[in-house]
Amino acid sequence: MSAQFPVLGFIQAAYFAVAVVFILGLKAMSSPVTARRGVVWAGYAMIAATLVTFAWPGMQNFGLMALAIALGTVVAWVSGKKVAMTDMPQMVAIYNGMGGGAAAAIAALEFARGEVHGGVATTLAVCGALIGSVAFSGSCVAFAKLQGIMKKAWRLPAQNAANVLLALAAVALGYLIVAADSPAPEHVLGFFALALALGVVLTVPIGGADMPVVISLLNAFTGLAVGMEGYVLGNPALIVAGIVVGASGTLLTQLMAKAMNRPISNVIFTPISGAASGGEAVEGEQKEVGAMDAAAVMRYASKVIIVPGYGMAVAGAQHKVWEMTELLEEAGVEVSFAIHPVAGRMPGHMNVLLAEAGVPYDKIFDLEEINGDFPQADVALVIGANDVVNPSARTDKSSPIFGMPILNADLAQNVIVVKRGKGTGYSGIENALFYKDNTRLLYGSAQQAIGEVIQHVKALSV
Amino acid sequence: MEGLVYLYIFMLAGFTGYEVISRVPVILHTPLMSGSNFVHGVVLVGGMVALGSADPAEPLQLAIGFAAVLLGAANAAGGYVVTERMLAMFKGKKEGAQ
Numbered sequence: 001m002s003a004q005f006p007v008l009g010f011i012q013a014a015y016f017a018v019a020v021v022f023i024l025g026l027k028a029m030s031s032p033v034t035a036r037r038g039v040v041w042a043g044y045a046m047i048a049a050t051l052v053t054f055a056w057p058g059m060q061n062f063g064l065m066a067l068a069i070a071l072g073t074v075v076a077w078v079s080g081k082k083v084a085m086t087d088m089p090q091m092v093a094i095y096n097g098m099g100g101g102a103a104a105a106i107a108a109l110e111f112a113r114g115e116v117h118g119g120v121a122t123t124l125a126v127c128g129a130l131i132g133s134v135a136f137s138g139s140c141v142a143f144a145k146l147q148g149i150m151k152k153a154w155r156l157p158a159q160n161a162a163n164v165l166l167a168l169a170a171v172a173l174g175y176l177i178v179a180a181d182s183p184a185p186e187h188v189l190g191f192f193a194l195a196l197a198l199g200v201v202l203t204v205p206i207g208g209a210d211m212p213v214v215i216s217l218l219n220a221f222t223g224l225a226v227g228m229e230g231y232v233l234g235n236p237a238l239i240v241a242g243i244v245v246g247a248s249g250t251l252l253t254q255l256m257a258k259a260m261n262r263p264i265s266n267v268i269f270t271p272i273s274g275a276a277s278g279g280e281a282v283e284g285e286q287k288e289v290g291a292m293d294a295a296a297v298m299r300y301a302s303k304v305i306i307v308p309g310y311g312m313a314v315a316g317a318q319h320k321v322w323e324m325t326e327l328l329e330e331a332g333v334e335v336s337f338a339i340h341p342v343a344g345r346m347p348g349h350m351n352v353l354l355a356e357a358g359v360p361y362d363k364i365f366d367l368e369e370i371n372g373d374f375p376q377a378d379v380a381l382v383i384g385a386n387d388v389v390n391p392s393a394r395t396d397k398s399s400p401i402f403g404m405p406i407l408n409a410d411l412a413q414n415v416i417v418v419k420r421g422k423g424t425g426y427s428g429i430e431n432a433l434f435y436k437d438n439t440r441l442l443y444g445s446a447q448q449a450i451g452e453v454i455q456h457v458k459a460l461s462v
Numbered sequence: 463m464e465g466l467v468y469l470y471i472f473m474l475a476g477f478t479g480y481e482v483i484s485r486v487p488v489i490l491h492t493p494l495m496s497g498s499n500f501v502h503g504v505v506l507v508g509g510m511v512a513l514g515s516a517d518p519a520e521p522l523q524l525a526i527g528f529a530a531v532l533l534g535a536a537n538a539a540g541g542y543v544v545t546e547r548m549l550a551m552f553k554g555k556k557e558g559a560q
Contacts, residue, residue, distance in 0.1 A: 023482060025497070025501070026479075026483065026501060029545075029549075030482065030485065030486035031486075032487065032490060035497075039500065039542065039545045039549055040546070042497070042501055042542075043500075046500075046503065046538055049506075056510070056511055056514060058514075058515070059511070059514030060515070060516070061516060061524065064513065064528055068528050068532040068535060069506070069535045072531070072536035072539065074539075076536035076538075077543055080539070081543055085547075085548075088547075092496045095499055095503075095536065095540035096502075098534070099533070099541075102508070102509050102531075102537060103505050105509065105512075105533065106509055106530050109523060109527050112522055112526060113515070113517065115515075219499050223498065226504070230508060235511065237504055238505065238507060240471065240475045241504045242475075243479060246476070248483040248498055251483060256491075351491075351492070355551050
């Protein structure tokens with residue numbers, strides 16, 4: 001024991017340093033200037049933490065451990081490198097789910113070994129296992145939805161009752177595990193089955209603009225689960241990193257939910273779904289416009305505001321959009337980008353894509369910064385965005401998104417909406433903007449429609 | 463007393479997490495979420511300790527421990543790659559603008 005002490009002391013000191021670097025790294029990641037540095041620091045800390053852990057006294061199964069690390073690292077590394085920038089949200093979701101699964105598996109292993117003792121440790125192990133399992137299965141569902149494997153949001157007939165029943169049943173089994181001296185295997189199995197089912201049932205009905213909030217919430221969940229299992233293992237690095245992520249993830253979730261004017265409880269218990277809830281029927285018809293006319297209107301405008309949405313991401317049209325912007329600016333048009341906080345499937349999703357295409361920061365504006373400018377704009381060009389420009393959020397009390405702050409694209413002199421078809425889009429809510437007198441619809445995928453506009457703008461500039 | 467010390471760690475880490483990102487610009491929300499996703503990949507360390515103490519004669523324990531390490535490693539590696547790719551883009555962009 002005394003021979004082991006210096007080793008353990010060294011490992012603990014290393015963990016302490018790792019925890020400090022993680023916090024500094026996160027801090028650095030919250031400013032554009034230092035962000036890259038931050039993740040590199042955290043990366044080195046992660047490698048250090050992994051290496052010193054091999055020296056943990058009394059460890060066995062090194063071969064299996066090395067195999068699991070190699071396999072997990074290579075598969076995730078390659079898939080993370082290969083994935084298109086537009087598919088980033090679902091990758092974050094799936095990697096997050098894996099972290100939650102790992103936390104749950106740690107708890108499961110401690111139960112299987114019968115090594116969890118004491119009320120506090122068992123309670124935290126059970127809580128961590130519950131939250132981790134929900135994060136795991138919930139993230140898998142989120143991944144399947146964003147990847148297009150699972151197409152539509154559906155609700156159980158008694159969705160909220162089912163949520164509550166499942167949660168209560170899982171907590172009841174969790175209590176049996178805590179109360180028992182050595183937990184019965186069938187209780188543990190049932191507990192994990194219920195917890196995993198709960199994650200699925202919670203996430204499946206959620207769609208539309210709520211998706212980013214859910215991914216953020218599940219990210220915070222995984223952090224909490226990791227922190228709790230850190231207590232069970234007596235590992236402060238896990239506690240600090242997990243709880244820091246749990247807290248910052250909760251804050252991030254709140255910021256997003258606030259941007260939508262929807263409390264987090266509403267996101268979970270009354271998901272947006274046009275089919276289930278009302279909203280006034282919209283009168284009038286959608287008026288189509290061709291690429292040539294759209295090009296002419298923008299080419300001879302003095303001020304154009306572009307509102308990008310998920311449709312731009314799906315089509316991977318950000319490069320075309322920037323090419324068009326540059327052409328318009330050469331022609332003397334003032335172009336700016338208006339980003340709704342929850343446009344796309346993650347907060348800042350649009351910013352990342354526009355940055356990838358090369359759009360400078362100073363052309364990109366938040367909702368508060370730019371909303372007053374729409375009445376002075378000659379054209380608002382909406383590219384694959386829907387709920388975030390729906391004026392019903394301001395006017396129609398029966399609309400499921402009433403009260404959500406929106407970009408006032410409808411106040412521009414002309415509105416051009418690039419849209420794939422006449423349908424209602426991801427969330428299934430009718431959009432009054434599409435039927436307004438000054439709105440024209442340019443049908444087609446963003447990639448193809450903007451490509452055609454570019455050709456016509458070029459023709460006009462010769 | 464030791465339990466109480468852990469409680470203090472929980473509390474302080476919670477406030478730290480809240481404060482550290484309280485003034486983050488919207489453009490960094492996605493990379494930051496991805497970055498914090500990477501940081502909780504440290505669960506890999508917990509998985510290693512758990513697998514390291516599993517009984518080699520118990521296939522069930524080995525399987526669960528293997529899963530914990532595998533998932534933790536994927537969380538860490540995938541989280542890092544995705545975050546780094548996003549932030550590298552921001553960097554390239556800024557230089558290009560000047």
